Amino acid sequence: MKSILHFFLTLFIVFFNTRVSFSQSGRLPAxxxxxxxxxxxxxxxxxGDEILKKGGNAVDAAVATAFALAVTLPSAGNIGGGGFLVYHGYNGQQTTxxxxxxxxxxxxxxxxxxENGKIKNNSNHEGLLSVGVPGTVAGLYQAHQKLGKLKWAELVAPAVKLAKKGFSSTWAMQDFLENIEANxxxxxxxAAAFLKNGETKYKPGENWKQKDLASSLKRIQKHGADGFYKGKTAQLLVDFMKANGGLITHEDLTSYKAEELKPIHGTYRGYDIYSMPPPSSGGVALVEMLNILEGYNLTEMGSNSGNYLHLLTEAMRRAYADRAQFIGDPNFNPDMPIERLISKPYAEKLRKSINLNQAGVSDSSKFAAVYLRPESPETTHLSVVDQEGNAVSLTYTLExxxxxxxxxPGAGFLLNDEMGDFNPVPGVTNSQGQIGTPPNLVAPEKRMLSSMTPTIVAKDGKPILVIGSPGGRTIINTTMQVILNVLDHRMNVAEAIESPRIHHQWLPDVTSFESFGFSPDTRKIYEGLGHRINSTGNIGSAMGIFIDHSKKRLYGGADSRSFDGKAVGH
Structure with missing residues (x-):
């Protein structure tokens, strides 16, 4: 009997491991x-992995994964929000x-x-006035129409099934469910969508079905983007807005268009960096910081040494100051000096302003009227590589x-509060981070500034690292530190992601240190250079894939900072 059980157990393990590889967390990549x-x-x-097994490409799998996240990760996965996608094909094609x-x-x-120029009732962050016109469905549909391989309906099917049949509620949702239960x-x-009978929370492990969301997804599955921006779903959204003081109309929905854009391109020690252009500030700031740091021997300094962190901070300080002054929606800011900001000569000039033995100063009077409010860390990122070597890096959010x-009501999906990413108070600046430059003031049909930084690193025309993270304004620095860990410190992708991180954003002039992973000696050296430290919890939650072309193997790393994150491959 034991031998028979052992035989079937062995058969199961062999079969299972030939189909997929899992990595919940830790320093060993999948x-x-x-x-x-x-x-x-x-x-x-x-x-997403099942779509790859069916012959779908990286874009197909990214679309399926994103729609599934709209069901299983409602804190950030969405059809009512927006984001960015970076693509690098095996043939050298890049687009966003x-x-x-x-x-x-x-x-x-x-x-x-x-009437006194003060923000009313936190209305840019709460209530229907905080809702921007959603872009997720339009963006995923456009990417599929341009680069997808399988039929659209196949890609939305897994999300429809998850919403209709349900899935196990997890511990990660408990705080939100308790809040909704109490309110x-x-x-x-x-409450009607998230609670049992609209009254009590689902406990971890209990099956949670989303009937209305399943119906909305079915309309998207059948009609593509029109299934969201027209028809019943659009009518439900517009009626709700009209009845409750919101602004979004049918005209807003039907006129919304996603944009295909040329990526921000930089180089770092012979590697190509492809990332998102404005209205994301991520690509510009990332390339600017890497250009600055390229002038130093970071490998010799050692990962996360005091002097190494000093240089990272000074690069962050300068890039985030430029971000605040210059970057916004390019459709409303045609004269942004992007090429100058990502150029090597500009980085050399900034490098000369760095004192290796003394922290710089973030001067809030340097720019008139900029507004830097904290961006929510509740975004989500996914990375995909298919059998041909096509790669997708996608970050999206509800804010x-x-x-x-x-x-x-009746549609089952959560609305974003992205309007809070605009500068709500024109003409105010202070050392606590209040800023308000024209590039990011509210205007009709304008896209709000973002820090999302989906990025692909390539060598000799082929992707080698697909990376990105949630984390609000910390996203750019998280992405950069993972890249440095791989390229300069030769960590595998899981080690690079698990490594402790810091964050500095120009204003306020203080550096956030994750509360674990940094020695007291490192902190002492760093503070001795004149930096102020604030201990914090997790910074970001990176999801990455490293492509080893010599071994023809993929390695996935799911950040353990994400409770339910996982790398799945075959």
């Missing part, structure tokens, strides 16, 4: 040969898709201010965790 998906929820990663939300046509630069009267449509926390 290996694969034919395809890999890494995301913040294991069910979404599995959905911008599906950042837009301000409604009725939006104005002073829409959140009272049922404030968020009645959300705050669970967005505006408002579900469209």
């Amino acid at each position: 290996p694969a040969e034919k395809g890999m998906v890494v995301s913040s929820h294991y069910l979404a990663s599995q959905a 898709f911008n599906f950042r939300e837009k301000a409604p046509l009725a939006a104005t630069s002073t829409m959140y201010l009272d 049922k009267e404030k968020y009645p449509s959300t 705050n965790s669970y967005g505006a926390k408002i579900v469209v």
